Amino acid sequence: MAVNNPVWVMAILFGLSAIGFLSERTRLGRSLTSTVVVILLAIVAANIGLIPHNSIAYDFVFSYVVPVIIPLFLFKANLRQMATEASRLSGAFLLATVATVIGVLVAITLVDVSQLVVGNRSAQETEAAIAGLFASTYIGGSVNYAALGEVTGLIREASFFSAATAVDNLYSALYLSVLAILPAWRWLAQRFSPDSSEVIVDSVPDSKSAVTAQSLTYSLALALVIVACSDAVVAWLDWSMYRYAVITIVTVTIATTFPALAAKLEGSFELGVALSMVFFAAIAAGANVQAVITLAPILIVFTGVLLLVHGVSLLLLGRLFKLSLPELIVASNAAILGATTAPALAAAKGWQHLITPGVLVGVLGYALGTLVGTALYQWLL
DSSP states (O other), X not given: OOOOOHHHHHHHHHHHHHHHHHHTTSHHHHHHHHHHHHHHHHHHHHHXXXXXXXXXXXXXXXIIIHHHHHHHHHXXXXXXXXXXHXXXXXXXXXXXXXXXXXXXXXXXXXXXXXXXXXXXXXXXXXXXXXHHHHHHHTTSOHHHHHHHHHHHSGGGOHHHHHHHHHHHHHHHHHHHHHHHHGGGOHHHHTTSBOOGGGGGOOOSOOTTSOOOHXXXXXXXXXXXXXXXXXXXXXXXXXXXXXXXXXXXXXXXXXXXXXXXXXXXXXXXXXXXHHHHHHHHHHHHHTOOHHHHHHHOHHHHHHHHHHHHHHHHHHHHHHHHTTOBHHHHHHHHHHHHHOTTHHHHHHHHTTOGGGHHHHHHHHHHHHHHHHHHHHHHHHHHO
16 A cells, blocks of 8 residues: 655655665666666556555645756856857757657657547547647646647546546656666767767866855755745746746856855755655656556557657757757757756766756747647647
């Protein structure tokens, strides 16, 4: 029986994260990386009933921990030094957007999804709605997914929407694992341009400076103040879609304008990495394998084809435009999983120069997802 006490669930999430870090002491753990270990452990824990698929603890992580992770990652980011890499990553993200559209069109062509939705819809209308829905979420994120659910009316098809959400959660965890493993594939890595921008970025915490209780307190306090102030601005302007954009802008502005303050925040980066492991565990726990297999096996095939074509198309386009493998991985992460996981994965892989750009292109996805999804839906009708 699953543990439903939120405190116990949170304890298990942190415990799995600790095991993930410990696993990197082993050869297998170093090959998989702590990120993949945490994701796999959380999937197993949720699907054997150790922890629930839905919990207040996960809601707490998504609502309160995730926003705080962004400032913790960005306190030592220098916007001027990031400008060139952000430009390159923006190009990579636009390629990822194209790759998603290609993946949706191929999946719609190869997999018959016309019978998945019961109601007064023609086969063409059903296919167009599903194409728009998945294009929006795999360019932007959950906010775009919800928006296209309203636009297409699929949000009122409870059985389908629940199954589609479960499939999305399942593949989010699996795809994140694949992205984390790709850099270790030497044959693939050798076929892309080297990541030359890495040497010019000075956004990595100085490992020689002491991490103290004071510096950690400063880091958390400032991160929470930034999130609270950003949320107030977002609520005032009714810009809920741009929440992470505002948090990012405020944090980077502070880090660039007040470098002396940023120097006092030692340990903020490491704290962000630790909390990101908890975030990965919470995502993976939502992957209900049994529900997906029971309710929508066709969606599993459809989404699998979509993501496979997306990944292959992006790698081919990236090689054509001479982009590096880390840039393509972070861009794909931002498109498929959003602005929160992209910087978290970049941090976990040691690509500190891609953290701020990862957040920025993820927010770009939030802006593009609904537009592209709606356009694709209307075009296929």
